[in-house]
């Protein structure tokens with residue numbers, strides 16, 4: 385193993401984050417409080433959404449969104465095959481059915497033509513995932529949703545900040561959910577945000593995220609609050625804390641700088657891989673702006689002597705942390721068995737899955753580190769050429 389390992393991910397931390405967290409700890413107000421409210425407001429202005437509701441994770445935000453649109457047992461929600469389990473598991477919370485559909489070969493995003501084929505009278509929503517921060521074909525998806533009177537809940541866990549045809553992701557579908565998990569483009573350790581222009585959805589989610597108590601439940605122990613509260617529904621414990629908000633406020637100030645960093649790394653990799661025909665790089669469409677959360681490559685496994693798993697092991701051996709985003713949902717035992725899925729029904733995902741490798745991309749990577757990753761990939765592919 386090489387001495388200086390380049391991790392797959394590293395959060396971008398400065399004294400600003402450390403000081404803001406220390407300030408919160410000293411203040412004694414650790415859970416939901418004034419910094420959480422400030423973060424929610426500042427995030428809302430940044431996205432340009434009408435309402436934002438901050439939560440303990442993407443999973444919590446999207447669960448609340450499905451609850452707010454009234455998802456019921458037996459309903460169906462369309463999700464892409466190439467995503468993290470959270471996108472589909474939240475549907476199962478309702479004993480509803482995640483209907484898994486294939487993706488596009490060039491973007492790895494949900495294929496609108498496959499959505500259309502999967503619609504039934506039971507379909508209540510579509511959850512498009514903006515893979516790696518590259519926005520899905522939202523015009524086509526919204527048109528399908530309009531035609532069939534179903535909701536679009538965007539999985540923007542990777543897409544902060546991103547734009548589709550000049551509009552910020554977060555202002556397009558009925559609800560958009562972001563993640564602030566530690567690997568994400570704005571990190572608070574754990575955390576999530578739901579953006580919507582629908583007041584009813586925003587109000588319902590605000591109440592349900594904290595035990596179904598009225599909106600200002602967090603204030604009940606402050607000098608402005610009251611001991612009296614009413615529970616209007618059996619809610620959840622999905623609130624965000626001021627410790628997380630301290631990280632969020634500091635990170636939000638740097639969001640455009642962190643995006644520029646990711647773009648710089650993305651483009652540099654593209655340049656460094658130009659002459660390598662044993663891999664295929666990922667291209668974003670010109671009418672949208674990616675958040676560059678992931679840097680995926682596709683290995684030309686037919687012309688290589690090693691398989692993807694071995695390739696990742698060898699990268700690790702030379703000091704480069706790589707990963708796979710994602711193992712298709714239908715390949716996981718739970719989804720495969722419960723919904724009796726057949727890999728052959730997902731030809732594009734089956735083509736992509738054995739070839740995908742995701743490489744390190746995080747603000748602060750030095751040119752030397754970028755070069756080392758690219759050089760390792762180029763050398764390994766060349767060395768293992770059939």
Ligand SMILES: Cc1ncc(COP(=O)(O)O)c(C=O)c1O
Nearest residue numbers: 441442443468470541563564565
């Ligand atoms: C596409 C996608 N959706 C949802 C999630 C879940 O996010 P969280 O961990 O904030 O619940 C992730 C997290 O990795 C993700 O990659």
